[in-house]
Amino acid sequence: MQTKRTIFPNRVLPYFLLLPQLAVTLVFFIWPALQAVKSSFEREDPFGFRTTFIWLDNYTRLFAEAGYINSLSRTAVFAVLVTLLSMSLSLILAVAVNRVLRTNRIYTTLLVWPYAVAPVVVGILWWFIFNPTIGILPYMMRSVGIAWNPRVNGDHAMILVIVAASWKQISYNFLFFVAGLQSVPQSLTEAAAIDGAGPFKRFWTIVFPLLSPTTFFLLIVNINYAMFDTFGIIDATTSGGPNQATNVLVYKVYADGFLGLNIGSSAAQSVILMLIVIALTAIQFRFIERRVQY
Amino acid sequence: MFKTVLCLSAGMAALVSASTAYAQTEISWWHAMDAELGQKLEAIAQGFNDSQDEFTVVPTYKGSYAETLTAAIAAFRANEQPAIIQVFEVGTGTMMAATGAVNPVYQLMADAGEPWDPSGFLAPVTGYYSDTSGNILSMPFNSSTPIMYYNKDVFEAAGLDPDVPPTTWAELETMGRQIVESGAANCALSSAWITWIQTENLSALHDKPFGTLENGFGGLGTEFVFNDELQVRHWDNLKKWSDEGLFQYGGPAGAADAAPKFYSQECAIFMNSSAGRAGVIANATDFEVGFAPLPYYDDVIEEPKNSIIGGATLWALNGKDAQVYNGVAKFFTYLSSPEVQAQWHQDTGYLPITNAAYELGQEQGYYAENPGSDIAINQITRGTPSANSKGIRFGNLTQVRAIVDEEFEALLAGSKTAQEALDAAVERGNQILRDFEAANS
Numbered sequence: 057m058q059t060k061r062t063i064f065p066n067r068v069l070p071y072f073l074l075l076p077q078l079a080v081t082l083v084f085f086i087w088p089a090l091q092a093v094k095s096s097f098e099r100e101d102p103f104g105f106r107t108t109f110i111w112l113d114n115y116t117r118l119f120a121e122a123g124y125i126n127s128l129s130r131t132a133v134f135a136v137l138v139t140l141l142s143m144s145l146s147l148i149l150a151v152a153v154n155r156v157l158r159t160n161r162i163y164t165t166l167l168v169w170p171y172a173v174a175p176v177v178v179g180i181l182w183w184f185i186f187n188p189t190i191g192i193l194p195y196m197m198r199s200v201g202i203a204w205n206p207r208v209n210g211d212h213a214m215i216l217v218i219v220a221a222s223w224k225q226i227s228y229n230f231l232f233f234v235a236g237l238q239s240v241p242q243s244l245t246e247a248a249a250i251d252g253a254g255p256f257k258r259f260w261t262i263v264f265p266l267l268s269p270t271t272f273f274l275l276i277v278n279i280n281y282a283m284f285d286t287f288g289i290i291d292a293t294t295s296g297g298p299n300q301a302t303n304v305l306v307y308k309v310y311a312d313g314f315l316g317l318n319i320g321s322s323a324a325q326s327v328i329l330m331l332i333v334i335a336l337t338a339i340q341f342r343f344i345e346r347r348v349q350y
Numbered sequence: 351m352f353k354t355v356l357c358l359s360a361g362m363a364a365l366v367s368a369s370t371a372y373a374q375t376e377i378s379w380w381h382a383m384d385a386e387l388g389q390k391l392e393a394i395a396q397g398f399n400d401s402q403d404e405f406t407v408v409p410t411y412k413g414s415y416a417e418t419l420t421a422a423i424a425a426f427r428a429n430e431q432p433a434i435i436q437v438f439e440v441g442t443g444t445m446m447a448a449t450g451a452v453n454p455v456y457q458l459m460a461d462a463g464e465p466w467d468p469s470g471f472l473a474p475v476t477g478y479y480s481d482t483s484g485n486i487l488s489m490p491f492n493s494s495t496p497i498m499y500y501n502k503d504v505f506e507a508a509g510l511d512p513d514v515p516p517t518t519w520a521e522l523e524t525m526g527r528q529i530v531e532s533g534a535a536n537c538a539l540s541s542a543w544i545t546w547i548q549t550e551n552l553s554a555l556h557d558k559p560f561g562t563l564e565n566g567f568g569g570l571g572t573e574f575v576f577n578d579e580l581q582v583r584h585w586d587n588l589k590k591w592s593d594e595g596l597f598q599y600g601g602p603a604g605a606a607d608a609a610p611k612f613y614s615q616e617c618a619i620f621m622n623s624s625a626g627r628a629g630v631i632a633n634a635t636d637f638e639v640g641f642a643p644l645p646y647y648d649d650v651i652e653e654p655k656n657s658i659i660g661g662a663t664l665w666a667l668n669g670k671d672a673q674v675y676n677g678v679a680k681f682f683t684y685l686s687s688p689e690v691q692a693q694w695h696q697d698t699g700y701l702p703i704t705n706a707a708y709e710l711g712q713e714q715g716y717y718a719e720n721p722g723s724d725i726a727i728n729q730i731t732r733g734t735p736s737a738n739s740k741g742i743r744f745g746n747l748t749q750v751r752a753i754v755d756e757e758f759e760a761l762l763a764g765s766k767t768a769q770e771a772l773d774a775a776v777e778r779g780n781q782i783l784r785d786f787e788a789a790n791s
Contacts, residue, residue, distance in 0.1 A: 101789045103448045104427045108789075189598075189607050189616060207601050208592075208762045297602050298759035315416045316749035317423070317444065318785070 089330065096324035102317040114324035123300055124308070124325075131304040134218060135282035142222040143229055143274055150233030151259070164234060171227035175285065179292025182220035206294065210301025213294045217302050220293060221286045229274050236270035237263065268348045276340055283333065305329050377677045378432035379409045382418040382662070383492075386628065390697050398684045405677035407434075415441070415662065416748060422667070426451055431667045433674050434681075436491065438662045442479065443566065443745040445665055446487060447790040453666040453675060454487040455682065461672070462679035470704045471686075474656055474730050478741035479663055482567065488663035489682045492700040494625040495657045495730045496547040498644055501535070503637040504618040508534035515642035519587065522619070522645050526596045529618045538596040540612060541621040542605040545754040546660055547644070548584065548621075549576055554739040555646050555654045556580055566743035570787040574750075574779045577772035580650055585768035589761050599762055602755035609633070623660055624726035627699030641722030643729040655739035657729050661700060692716075701727055745786030750779045 064070045096114055100107045118124045153163045170178070186206060188194045194204040206213040240263050248258045264271075287306050290296060296303035296311060303311070309329065313322025383391045388411055395407040412418040415438035422435040437445055445452060459466035468476055468486050475490045502512035508529040516522035526538025541547055553560045558580050563572040591597035598617055600608025612620035613633040620630075621644065630639055646654040664685075666678050684690060691707035694700060696716055702708040708727060711717060717724040744750060757771040757778075766774065 099785075099789050101447065102423050102444060103451045105448070105450050106789065187607065189600075189610050189614065207599055207607060208759060210763065295602065297756065299756045299763065299765075311752070312749075314420050315752070316746060317420070318746070318749065 092323045092326045092330075094323075095319055096327045097320075098323075099320045102319070110320070114320045115328075118321065118324055118328070123303070126300060127303050127305055127308050130214070130300075130302070131283065131306075134214070134221075134286075134302075134304050135279055137218050138221045138225065138282040138286070139275065139278040141218065142225040143271070143278060145222070146226045146229035147233050149226070150230050150237055151263075153230075153234060154237040160234075164231075167230050168227045170224055171231075173224065175224065175288030176292045178220055178224045179289040182216060182223070182289075183293045186216050186219075206298075208298055210298055213298055213302050217286070217290055217293055220289050221282060224289070225278060225281055229278065232270050232274055233267070236267045240266045265349060272340075272344060272348045275344070276337065279336060279340075280333065283329070305332075374404065374406045375671075375673050375677050377405055377407045377434065377674060377681060379407055379434040379436075379664075380412045380418055380422055380432045381409055381436040382412060382415045382438070383436070384411060387698060390694060394685065394690060394694065397690065398681050401684060402680070405680060407677075407681055419444070426667060426669075429669065431669060433670050433678055434664050434666055436662045437488070437665050439478065439493075439660050440747040440751060442488075442663075443743050443747055443786070446481065446743070447570070447745060447786070451668055452487065453668050453670075454481075454485060455489045455664075455666065456485045456487070458666050458675055459679050459682065462676045464679040464683050466683070470706060472701065472703055472705065472708075472727075472731060474659055474735055474740065475701070475703050477735060478659055478743075482569075488665045489685065490703040491662060491664045491685065492625070492694070492698070493659045493661040493663075493703055494623040494700050495659050495726050496543065496551055496621055496644060497624050497725050497729065498642040499612065499620045499622065499626075499630050500640045500642060501612070501615060501618045501634075501637050502640045504529060504534045504615060505640075508532040508618075512638070512640065515640055516619075516645050517643075518648045519584070519645045520648070523587070523591070523596070526591070526619070527594075530594075530596055535615060535618040536595070537598045537611065537617040539591065539619045539621070540598045540600050540605070540608040540617040542600060542608045542626070543603065543623070543660075544599075544605070544758050545603075545751040548588065549581060549754055550742055551644060551657050552581065552584055554656070554658045554741075555644060556651045557655050557736050557738045559738050560742050561744060564737045565741065567737075567740070570745065570783075570791060572744065572783060574744075574776045574783070577769070577776045580647070582768045582772055583647075585758070585761060585772060588758075589768060592762055599759075602759070603751070623699075624701065625661065625699045627723070628697070639722075641725045643725055653733065656732050656735055658739060658741050659701070659730065696720075696723075699723075699726070701730065744783060745790065746782050749782050753778045753782070 097109060097111060098107050099110045099113070149167055153160045153167070156163060173181070183191075185191050185193050186204070188205045188207060197204045204212060206216045244262050244266075245258050248262055253261070283304075284306050286304070287310060290302055290304065290307045291310075294302045296307045305325065306329065309322050309325045312318045312325065316322075379395065381388075381391055392409055395409045399406050410432070412421045415436075418435065419437055419441045422431060422437075425431045431451075456466070456468070471486075471490055472493075475493045476486050478493075479488045479490060480486050498515065500515050505512040505515075505525075508525075509532060510525055510528060516525050522539065529535050529538050550560055553576055558576075558578060559565060560576045561572045561574045563569050566572040588597055592599060598608075598611055600606065600611060608617075608620060609622065609626070609629065611617040612630070615637060622630075627641075644654075644657060664682070666675065686704055688704065688706040688710040691702055691704055692710040692714070695702040695707060696711060702711060754775045757766065757775040760766045760774075761768055761771040
C-alpha cells in the first residue's frame with residue numbers, strides 16, 4: 057500500500073486543489089445524505105405539516121416486513137447476475153473483436169451502440185420483444201411449448217429485467233475490455249506461443265491477469281450500475297412486479313417515496329442502500345484489489 | 351443617438367409588458383392529461399382566457415397523476431405551488447387530510463361571490479369529494495366509471511347474439527366459454543385496474559362494504575373488510591378462468607397489456623374506464639365494439655347498485671392572493687358550464703359531471719347518434735347510492751392499490767388462494783391506514 061502513496065512537498069496546495077471537489081461533494085452528496093438520515097428517523101405527512109420523531113421505527117418496520125427482506129435478496133440475485141452476464145459476455149466479445157485485426161473498428165462501433173440508448177427505451181424495447189401478447193419471442197417460445205408470461209410468473213419477469221439490464225451494460229464493458237486487451241504487449245503472448253502454450257492457456261495465464269485492473273474497475277462500476285442505474289429499465293418493463301418479484305431496492309425507494317408518499321420509510325431505505333454500497337465498495341477495495349496487478 | 355432610441359424603446363417595451371402582466375392575473379394549473387386529452391384540456395383553458403381579459407389560466411402538464419401530485423406537494427413545501435392541481439381520486443384521502451394546504455372549493459366560491467349550486471352535479475361525483483358535513487372540497491372535472499367493452503364480431507362468430515352482452519357473471523362465464531371453445535377468440539375477458547374494477551367497484555355494485563366507517567368517509571380510524579365472501583368468490587372465479595384460459599391478466603394498475611389484448615382480438619371482452627372509450631374507438635378498427643354495464647352476481651343482489659367513480663378533480667392550493675382565487679372561482683364556473691362540460695365529456699368519454707351537461711348532450715342528440723355512450727352515466731346514476739356505493743375514502747390509497755395488485759398476482763401465480771391473498775391484502779392495507787392515521791392526527 058505504501059508504494060501507492062504520493063508525498064506532496066507543499067502542505068497547503070493539495071487541500072486547496074481539492075477544495076472545489078470537496079465543495080461539490082458536500083453540497084450534492086453529504087448534505088442530501090444527512091437529510092435522508094434525518095428524515096429516516098421521522099414520520100411525516102406528505103405536505104410536511106406534522107413531523108414526529110419516531111427513533112428507529114421506520115427501520116424496525118422495514119425489517120419486520122417480509123417484502124423488504126425479499127427485496128434485499130432479489131437485489132443481490134439481480135446485481136450478481138447482471139454483473140456476471142454483462143461482464144462475461146462483453147469479455148468474450150472483446151476477445152473476439154481483438155482477434156479480428158482489420159475490421160475491428162466496425163465491430164466495435166456496432167457493439168457500442170446499445171450504450172447510447174436511454175434506460176427507459178431499453179426497457180420498452182425488451183418489453184416489446186418479451187411481451188406475451190404482442191412480442192415475437194413468446195410467440196416463438198409458444199411453438200416449442202414454453203408458456204412465457206412475465207406478467208404472472210416472477211421468474212420470467214426477473215429474467216426479462218436481467219437480460220435488458222445486461223444488454224445495455226455490455227457495450228460499456230466491451231469498450232473497456234477492448235482498450236485493456238489492446239494494451240497487452242503482443243511480445244508476451246508471442247513468447248508464450250513459441251513456448252507451446254495454446255490460446256486458452258495464453259489467455260488465462262497472461263492476458264487475463266494483465267486485464268485485472270480493468271476487470272476490477274468494471275466490477276465496481278457494474279455492481280453500482282445494477283443497484284442504481286437500472287431503475288428506468290425496471291420502471292418501463294415490470295414496475296417491480298409481478299407481486300414484487302423484480303422490486304429491487306432502488307425501485308422500492310422510488311415506489312414507496314414518490315408513489316406512496318411515505319417519505320420516512322423511503323428515506324430509511326435509502327440510508328440502508330447507502331450503507332450497503334459503502335460496505336460493498338470497502339470490501340472490494342480491501343480484499344479484491346489485492347489480487348489486482350497494476 | 352441610436353443607442354438612446356434603443357434604450358428608450360426597450361424601456362417602453364418593458365413598461366408595456368409589465369403593465370399587461372399586471373392587468374392579467376396568472377392562474378397556474380398543473381395537470382396530468384397528455385396527448386389528445388391534454389390538447390382538449392388546453393382548449394378549455396384557452397376558451398376561458400378568450401372569454402375575459404382579467405385572468406390567464408396557464409396549464410402545465412406534469413406527468414402521470416402520481417407524478418403531478420408528488421410535484422405539487424414538493425412545490426407546496428418549497429412555497430412554489432400552483433393555484434390549481436388535478437388530483438386523481440386515489441389521492442383524495444391524502445388531500446382531504448391536508449387541511450392547511452387546501453382552499454376548499456365551497457369556501458373558495460363563497461369568498462369570491464361566485465354563484466355555485468352543488469345540487470346541479472351528479473350525486474355520486476359530489477358525494478365522493480365532500481367532507482362529512484357535505485361540503486364539496488374539490489371541483490369535479492374528469493370523472494369516469496368502469497364499463498364493459500366487447501367485440502361484437504367475435505360474439506357473432508361464436509354463435510352469440512352480438513346485441514346481447516352478458517349482464518351477470520354467470521352469463522359472462524357461459525358466453526366466454528362458448529367464445530373460447532368455438533375458437534372465435536383465444537380468451538374471453540381481460541381487465542384493466544383489477545383493484546378499482548374487480549374489487550372496489552365489485553363491492554359497491556353488490557352493496558358490500560370495502561372498509562369500515564362508511565368506506566372511510568366517517569374518519570381516519572377505518573379498516574378494510576374486502577376479504578369477505580363475495581370478493582373471495584370473485585377472485586376465485588378469476589383465478590379459475592385464468593387457469594382455463596378464459597381470463598388473461600394484463601398487468602397491475604392500468605394494465606398495459608389489457609387494451610392490446612382487446613384491440614388485437616385476442617380477448618373478446620375488456621373492462622376499463624369509460625374514459626378509455628376514445629382509445630377503444632380509435633384502435634378497434636377491424637371490428638365492431640359494443641358497450642355494456644359491468645356484470646354482477648344475481649344471486650348476491652337483485653338490482654346492482656351504482657358503480658363508483660375514478661378520474662380526477664381540481665384542488666385549489668392555499669397560499670395565493672385573493673385575486674388569484676377570484677380567478678380560480680371564475681374559471682371553475684366556466685369549467686362547469688353545460689357547454690364546456692358536454693364538449694369535454696363527448697370528446698373524451700369522461701362523465702358529464704353536471705345534470706345540465708347531460709341534458710345538453712341529449713338535446714344535441716349525441717347519445718342517439720353514439721349508441722353506448724350513455725352506459726357509464728346510466729350505470730353510475732342508477733338507484734340511490736348507499737353507504738357502500740357512494741365511494742371510498744382512504745389515506746395512501748395508491749399504496750393500498752399496489753398491494754391489492756400484488757396479492758392478485760400472487761393468486762394468479764398459484765402461491766396463494768383467493769382467501770389468503772385477500773386476507774393478506776387487508777392486513778397489509780390496514781397497516782398503511784394506521785400509518786396514515788398516525789401521520790395525520
